[in-house]
Amino acid sequence: MSDAYKIANQSNCYYLTFQIVDWVDIFTREIYRKIILDSFSYCRKNKGLNIWSYVIMSNHVHCILSSSKNNLSDIIRDFKSYTAKEVIKAMEKGESRKNWILKRFEFKARSNVRDSNFQIWTNDNHAIEIDSTFLFNQKMSYIHLNPVRAGLVENAEDWLCSSQRNYSGLKALIEIDISDL
Numbered sequence: 001m002s003d004a005y006k007i008a009n010q011s012n013c014y015y016l017t018f019q020i021v022d023w024v025d026i027f028t029r030e031i032y033r034k035i036i037l038d039s040f041s042y043c044r045k046n047k048g049l050n051i052w053s054y055v056i057m058s059n060h061v062h063c064i065l066s067s068s069k070n071n072l073s074d075i076i077r078d079f080k081s082y083t084a085k086e087v088i089k090a091m092e093k094g095e096s097r098k099n100w101i102l103k104r105f106e107f108k109a110r111s112n113v114r115d116s117n118f119q120i121w122t123n124d125n126h127a128i129e130i131d132s133t134f135l136f137n138q139k140m141s142y143i144h145l146n147p148v149r150a151g152l153v154e155n156a157e158d159w160l161c162s163s164q165r166n167y168s169g170l171k172a173l174i175e176i177d178i179s180d181l
Helices: 030-046 072-094 098-110 133-149
Strands: 014-019 049-056 060-067
Touching: 014 072, 014 133, 030 049, 030 072, 049 072, 049 133, 060 072, 060 133, 072 098
Parallel strands: none
Antiparallel strands: 014 060, 049 060
16 A cells, blocks of 8 residues: 555644545535534644644545644544544434435445444545645645635635634634644
8 A cells, every 4th residue: 555645754744635425515514514623622622633724615624733742643533533423423313415425424334344334534634744834835725715716705714614714813613723834
């Protein structure tokens, strides 16, 4: 297996993409976005996760993360596992698209050897190590402009589920680690 897009240095900063299998648009619902945001906040407060930048789109999350405890891979594993379970629980309580979505997640889980009935996240995080100020700023700009490029907002700071609001001094949904780069 290739080492490309793997987290090799657990203490460094990485640009990451967490994608929902089959590009299913689950984050159009506030309840699922809240699960992601609450989990980010928990990991930041309790596990040493540094959140430098993020955006939640309809079917994926882009972020720049690092770990103050040199265990970024472990945090991401726990984050994805927990959020997957919570999303499934929330879906089973009252999602109008539940049958269709859970069938997609169940089908994907059958192709893996993991002990799970559903898989909501793809296995790859497309991890790119941030090794320069230029790359950090380039990736942060890409993250913040994602909703603008998608035609969802005119200005990046108008997208509520983005750290651009933190950097713009606006009311944000979660605290992050502000970069001065």
